[in-house]
Amino acid sequence: MSEAVVQVADLTKQFDGVQAVDGISFDVSAGETVALLGANGAGKTSTLAMLLGLLLPTAGTIRVLGIDVVRERERALARVNFSSPYVELPRRLTVMQNLHVFAKLYGVARPRERARAIAADLDLEALLRRRVGSLSSGQKTRVALAKALINAPDVLFLDEPTASLDPDTGDWVRGYLEAYQHRTGCAILLASHNMGEVERLCHRVLMMRKGRIVDEGTPQALITRYGRATMEEVFLDVARGRGHDGTTEAAQ
Numbered sequence: 001m002s003e004a005v006v007q008v009a010d011l012t013k014q015f016d017g018v019q020a021v022d023g024i025s026f027d028v029s030a031g032e033t034v035a036l037l038g039a040n041g042a043g044k045t046s047t048l049a050m051l052l053g054l055l056l057p058t059a060g061t062i063r064v065l066g067i068d069v070v071r072e073r074e075r076a077l078a079r080v081n082f083s084s085p086y087v088e089l090p091r092r093l094t095v096m097q098n099l100h101v102f103a104k105l106y107g108v109a110r111p112r113e114r115a116r117a118i119a120a121d122l123d124l125e126a127l128l129r130r131r132v133g134s135l136s137s138g139q140k141t142r143v144a145l146a147k148a149l150i151n152a153p154d155v156l157f158l159d160e161p162t163a164s165l166d167p168d169t170g171d172w173v174r175g176y177l178e179a180y181q182h183r184t185g186c187a188i189l190l191a192s193h194n195m196g197e198v199e200r201l202c203h204r205v206l207m208m209r210k211g212r213i214v215d216e217g218t219p220q221a222l223i224t225r226y227g228r229a230t231m232e233e234v235f236l237d238v239a240r241g242r243g244h245d246g247t248t249e250a251a252q
């Protein structure tokens with residue numbers, strides 16, 4: 001592990017009356033994969049959206065690759081990318097057109113060649129001429145991942161990277177992400193509800209509840225601390241407000 005490429009301090013987001021993110025701080029280092037975990041509404045997507053400069057924080061600072069994302073979004077984003085099942089790619093464009101357009105948007109050298117190469121890497125060649133709107137959700141997820149890797153980002157934000165994938169394809173994508181990170185040393189921050197995925201891919205886990213980070217550690221350290229057998233069980237403890245010492249939220 002090396003220097004922190006994502007640095008978040010006292011990050012807060014309020015939507016009228018809702019405290020979506022409540023003063024969280026964390027770092028992600030180059031070569032590290034970190035998970036943001038928490039129940040529906042815990043604040044994961046809001047956090048990722050602020051890191052991408054899509055949502056303005058109410059307070060706090062975010063530096064990605066040393067760049068203040070709120071002030072200099074464009075400069076930071078050239079070396080960053082993301083995929084999310086909630087952000088659809090243009091449906092009327094074919095897979096090839098999408099990858100080509102995004103390669104150009106990210107200022108990639110030889111955009112057409114890069115689009116072809118990443119499509120081959122992710123086994124998408126048979127889909128290149130299909131319109132994105134006609135694809136199954138699992139196929140769309142793989143295209144979204146190809147788009148996320150089009151600029152060979154140093155920092156990758158992934159919201160549910162294997163949502164809608166069948167177990168075989170999901171396993172293949174996880175293996176691909178592991179190998180990709182090994183090769184490039186990129187940092188990955190991901191939100192996932194798949195605890196097997198988190199145990200396999202993530203070096204560190206940030207447990208979120210009601211907008212706060214309530215615990216963190218390696219998957220194994222958390223499993224041991226909560227006296228559980230799997231991350232699934234740790235997740236349930238945190239989501240239900242049970243601390244690692246067995247206390248419930250009201251008593252904490």
Ligand SMILES: Nc1ncnc2c1ncn2[C@@H]1O[C@H](COP(=O)(O)OP(=O)(O)OP(=O)(O)O)[C@@H](O)[C@H]1O
Nearest residue numbers: 015016018020038039040041042043044045046047
């Ligand atoms: N645009 C918005 N306006 C008002 N409230 C919002 C908005 N976006 C999110 N929220 C609220 O902020 C809180 C955090 O939502 P967020 O989407 O960040 O959670 P999440 O952890 O990503 O959940 P999920 O696992 O369901 O995707 C929720 O209470 C949600 O209702």
